[in-house]
Amino acid sequence: MNGVFAVLVTIDVRPEALAEFEAGLRANAAATRAEPGCLRFDVLRERDDASRFVLYELYTDEDAFFTGHRAAAHYPAWTALCERCVVPGGRRNTYAVPAFAEDVPDA
Amino acid sequence: MNGVFAVLVTIDVRPEALAEFEAGLRANAAATRAEPGCLRFDVLRERDDASRFVLYELYTDEDAFFTGHRAAAHYPAWTALCERCVVPGGRRNTYAVPAFAEDVPDA
Numbered sequence: 001m002n003g004v005f006a007v008l009v010t011i012d013v014r015p016e017a018l019a020e021f022e023a024g025l026r027a028n029a030a031a032t033r034a035e036p037g038c039l040r041f042d043v044l045r046e047r048d049d050a051s052r053f054v055l056y057e058l059y060t061d062e063d064a065f066f067t068g069h070r071a072a073a074h075y076p077a078w079t080a081l082c083e084r085c086v087v088p089g090g091r092r093n094t095y096a097v098p099a100f101a102e103d104v105p106d107a
Numbered sequence: 108m109n110g111v112f113a114v115l116v117t118i119d120v121r122p123e124a125l126a127e128f129e130a131g132l133r134a135n136a137a138a139t140r141a142e143p144g145c146l147r148f149d150v151l152r153e154r155d156d157a158s159r160f161v162l163y164e165l166y167t168d169e170d171a172f173f174t175g176h177r178a179a180a181h182y183p184a185w186t187a188l189c190e191r192c193v194v195p196g197g198r199r200n201t202y203a204v205p206a207f208a209e210d211v212p213d214a
Contacts, residue, residue: 006151008115008161026207042212044113044203047169054115054203056163056212096151096161100133105149105163 004039004104005062005097009055011082012090018051024081025053031074032057037064039107058105111146111211112169112204116162118189119197125158131188132160138181139164144171146214165212169202 013021025043032041040058045051059065069075082091098104120128132150139148147165152158166172176182189198205211 006149006161006163008163022207026210029210042113043206043210044212045206047202047204053206054113054201056115094161095154097154099150099152099160100129103133103136103150105151
């Protein structure tokens with residue numbers, strides 16, 4: 001698939017694992033932003049729930065996420081971090097594309 | 108509240124109202140981007156569901172959204188559009204803030 005690809009991630013972290021998760025998330029954000037196919041990687045948390053994180057990620061295309069990102073050297077550390085810190089079933093991805101061909105989000 | 112404020116919106120549109128909704132959404136996006144407090148307004152839809160839209164909006168602060176955006180001249184047309192076109196209960200907002208003070212998303 002060609003064209004900008006968006007990934008929105010919601011992550012519920014166990015409160016007792018918050019400090020470890022935050023350190024790992026910072027490292028993952030920095031490493032992902034350095035990938036050639038990553039256009040944007042915004043790290044947020046819900047206004048009223050500091051243990052629920054929201055990521056907004058833009059990639060050059062779908063392959064940059066499913067192949068490039070997931071094959072990156074730093075990716076196994078991220079999945080291991082989530083296994084340790086995230087509430088069971090608490091990581092949910094939404095995949096999205098530009099709604100209008102003439103209005104494509106950029107970096 | 109000071110500091111960047113993010114609004115993520117999921118909108119389920121009635122399939123028969125899709126053309127009307129798309130035209131109104133284009134207009135709303137253009138008008139919102141022209142607001143002084145709006146930093147970013149990305150218009151997406153789910154990869155596997157063309158009737159589910161996802162908006163990613165960044166504002167300079169919470170007031171820019173709850174006061175500036177909702178008091179804008181174009182806002183009533185948006186709410187009326189949603190009343191006509193959106194599945195009942197199908198518009199959901201998530202409010203978020205930067206997870207880390209040293210890593211704030213920009214426009």
